[in-house]
Amino acid sequence: MVCPMADDGAAVELIPEDLAPGDAKSRELVTEDLEVTRILSNEDPWFPLAFDRLWAEFGLQHEMEQREVIERRLDWHPVLAIGECWLRYEIILARQRGEFVAVRDHTAVVACREGAAHGVVHLSHVLVEPAWRRTGLAGWLRAWPIQTARACLAVAECPVDSPITLVAEMEHPDPRFPNRMIRLKAYEKAGFKKVDPAAMKYFQPDFRPPADIDASGGPKPLPFSLIVRRVGREAEDTIYGEEIRDIVTALYQMYGTGFREQDMTGLWESLRDHPAAGVEVALVPPSR
Numbered sequence: 001m002v003c004p005m006a007d008d009g010a011a012v013e014l015i016p017e018d019l020a021p022g023d024a025k026s027r028e029l030v031t032e033d034l035e036v037t038r039i040l041s042n043e044d045p046w047f048p049l050a051f052d053r054l055w056a057e058f059g060l061q062h063e064m065e066q067r068e069v070i071e072r073r074l075d076w077h078p079v080l081a082i083g084e085c086w087l088r089y090e091i092i093l094a095r096q097r098g099e100f101v102a103v104r105d106h107t108a109v110v111a112c113r114e115g116a117a118h119g120v121v122h123l124s125h126v127l128v129e130p131a132w133r134r135t136g137l138a139g140w141l142r143a144w145p146i147q148t149a150r151a152c153l154a155v156a157e158c159p160v161d162s163p164i165t166l167v168a169e170m171e172h173p174d175p176r177f178p179n180r181m182i183r184l185k186a187y188e189k190a191g192f193k194k195v196d197p198a199a200m201k202y203f204q205p206d207f208r209p210p211a212d213i214d215a216s217g218g219p220k221p222l223p224f225s226l227i228v229r230r231v232g233r234e235a236e237d238t239i240y241g242e243e244i245r246d247i248v249t250a251l252y253q254m255y256g257t258g259f260r261e262q263d264m265t266g267l268w269e270s271l272r273d274h275p276a277a278g279v280e281v282a283l284v285p286p287s288r
């Protein structure tokens with residue numbers, strides 16, 4: 001099955017095998033009149049709507065990169081190659097009969113080390129219209145980025161069946177923030193797992209405009225947790241230090257393309273305190 005698309009031919013497919021183990025209900029979703037558009041350029045006529053929706057939900061809380069950073073990422077198409085690393089950014093917009101339904105953005109980062117490729121997809125933001133929540137659409141929005149990883153692997157001339165990891169940065173659970181708990185529960189139910197925060201501290205860069213960062217005395221990276229789905233390995237309950245390092249390196253490489261070097265330095269340094277290669281770290285439920 002293929003969703004109707006914009007005229008660039010880059011169809012978003014409905015591949016049930018890509019759904020997370022807990023997203024079975026997404027198979028039942030009726031998608032016939034759903035128009036799903038893969039936005040690959042900031043010239044795309046749907047870009048302003050998609051960006052505005054994301055910004056209204058996340059930008060004002062400093063939970064989203066500035067528009068110029070997003071536009072630069074869209075300029076990467078088909079990929080940005082940095083050494084043995086390839087990056088591809090996409091926005092996916094869903095509409096029904098012209099009405100906004102959902103939007104998400106994500107970056108695939110393919111790294112090839114010692115001949116072995118690994119695709120890491122950073123799940124940046126997702127927004128589902130309230131009427132479409134708990135319908136199964138969110139499950140597809142969690143699965144479609146796997147296609148982005150495969151597209152990136154293909155452009156990088158790596159096997160498209162290389163291991164793929166989906167990763168989301170999430171705030172730590174706190175019952176005082178019900179929306180946060182809902183996000184965590186949604187990922188947990190789908191089958192995502194959290195890298196045990198007791199074993200490693202992860203920081204997201206400071207998303208404020210550079211002038212605000214400087215005026216406040218420097219960057220203030222935010223403590224987040226990492227929620228992962230290793231596609232095909234969802235039942236495993238541990239992750240090794242080297243795999244965590246690959247994931248975090250992919251995220252910081254992505255951020256490093258849009259943020260100033262001085263705002264990234266502390267983040268790269270934080271890798272020194274991460275679990276060493278060979279150290280096994282627990283994967284725990286995200287809401288715990």
Ligand SMILES: CC(C)(COP(=O)(O)OP(=O)(O)OC[C@H]1O[C@@H](n2cnc3c(N)ncnc32)[C@H](O)[C@@H]1OP(=O)(O)O)[C@@H](O)C(=O)NCCC(=O)NCCS
Pocket residue numbers: 057124125126127128129132133134135136137138139179182183185186187189190
């Ligand atoms: C987070 C968001 C995308 C989830 O969308 P969704 O369609 O509700 O997600 P799912 O269908 O995958 O939800 C799965 C599970 O999460 C839990 N859940 C979702 N909404 C819930 C609610 N309002 N109350 C309690 N549990 C809820 C339930 O366990 C649900 O499973 P169920 O419907 O079978 O009971 C949506 O709530 C949203 O757009 N929120 C605003 C933006 C946001 O927070 N984005 C995420 C961070 S980038």
